[in-house]
Amino acid sequence: MGAGPAMLPVAIRYRQLSFERAARRYDAVSEVQRLMARRLVKLLQLEGESPRHVLELGCGTGHLSELLVGKFPGARLLCTDLSRGMLEQTRRRLGGDGARRVHWLQLDASRVRDGLRARFDLIASSAMVQWLDDLPAHVDGVGQRLRPGGRYLVSGFATDNLPELALALARFDVAPGIGHSREQLERACSAAGLRLVAFQSESIPRVYRDAREFFEVLRAMGASRYPGGSPLAPGALRALMRDYGEGNASAHGVHATWRPWYALLSR
Numbered sequence: 369m370g371a372g373p374a375m376l377p378v379a380i381r382y383r384q385l386s387f388e389r390a391a392r393r394y395d396a397v398s399e400v401q402r403l404m405a406r407r408l409v410k411l412l413q414l415e416g417e418s419p420r421h422v423l424e425l426g427c428g429t430g431h432l433s434e435l436l437v438g439k440f441p442g443a444r445l446l447c448t449d450l451s452r453g454m455l456e457q458t459r460r461r462l463g464g465d466g467a468r469r470v471h472w473l474q475l476d477a478s479r480v481r482d483g484l485r486a487r488f489d490l491i492a493s494s495a496m497v498q499w500l501d502d503l504p505a506h507v508d509g510v511g512q513r514l515r516p517g518g519r520y521l522v523s524g525f526a527t528d529n530l531p532e533l534a535l536a537l538a539r540f541d542v543a544p545g546i547g548h549s550r551e552q553l554e555r556a557c558s559a560a561g562l563r564l565v566a567f568q569s570e571s572i573p574r575v576y577r578d579a580r581e582f583f584e585v586l587r588a589m590g591a592s593r594y595p596g597g598s599p600l601a602p603g604a605l606r607a608l609m610r611d612y613g614e615g616n617a618s619a620h621g622v623h624a625t626w627r628p629w630y631a632l633l634s635r
């Protein structure tokens with residue numbers, strides 16, 4: 369099963385369009401996600417394993433794909449994403465040698481259970497699960513595609529990710545952002561019969577030139593909230609940016625705190 373427009377629920381189709389639009393600029397603005405992919409792969413080093421069949425979900429422009437190809441030279445990697453444009457960026461990035469053992473598929477990660485038939489030794493996704501409506505269903509679906517003993521290496525954002533933005537949004541009656549807690553992940557694991565082998569979280573403070581730059585980075589990376597709520601009118605967005613800038617400025621610029629987590633699950 370693919371991820372062609374006709375088959376997708378409206379919310380997923382909306383997400384797909386956001387990331388199609390972001391595909392060409394995402395790599396240049398996703399410094400935090402690049403860092404996350406590096407940290408995530410380190411979790412696996414504790415295990416010292418060498419999987420033969422690897423599936424990546426939501427590969428984006430390939431921050432994690434590149435590391436997986438380098439780390440597992442004997443493995444076949446199936447790179448998937450909801451967005452064709454993103455897949456194309458990863459394909460270009462890997463090129464040459466890597467490309468010979470990498471396969472590509474446009475796939476909705478919320479339907480991984482029915483969208484694929486194969487089973488994998490390792491499934492990986494970085495900075496993708498925050499876009500899924502139903503984490504337990506996703507984790508259960510991933511569990512169905514893992515071989516016994518297989519692993520799911522996954523990173524996401526915590527519920528208190530970008531707290532400065534959540535505070536500013538609250539002043540405009542917009543609910544706080546996307547993300548999952550460790551407890552939510554643990555519950556999803558136990559419902560799916562998976563074991564949480566390792567979990568780490570961190571804060572990554574960043575400074576942007578001004579609030580406009582920070583919001584532009586979010587937009588360029590495809591992060592958009594609708595259809596969970598209504599889009600902000602242009603006037604309200606300008607007021608939000610002003611409010612954010614005033615509340616989070618220092619002599620160096622405007623601050624934002626990213627809060628990712630990293631986990632290794634085992635079947």
Ligand SMILES: C[S@@+](CC[C@H](N)C(=O)[O-])C[C@H]1O[C@@H](n2cnc3c(N)ncnc32)[C@H](O)[C@@H]1O
Nearest residue numbers: 387401426427428450451454476477494496499
């Ligand atoms: C924030 S980017 C992360 C990309 C990459 N993994 C990285 O570390 O930079 C999120 C990616 O997940 C993809 N995505 C979002 N929802 C998805 C879904 N339901 N199924 C598959 N991919 C999805 C987007 O197209 C985008 O490429």
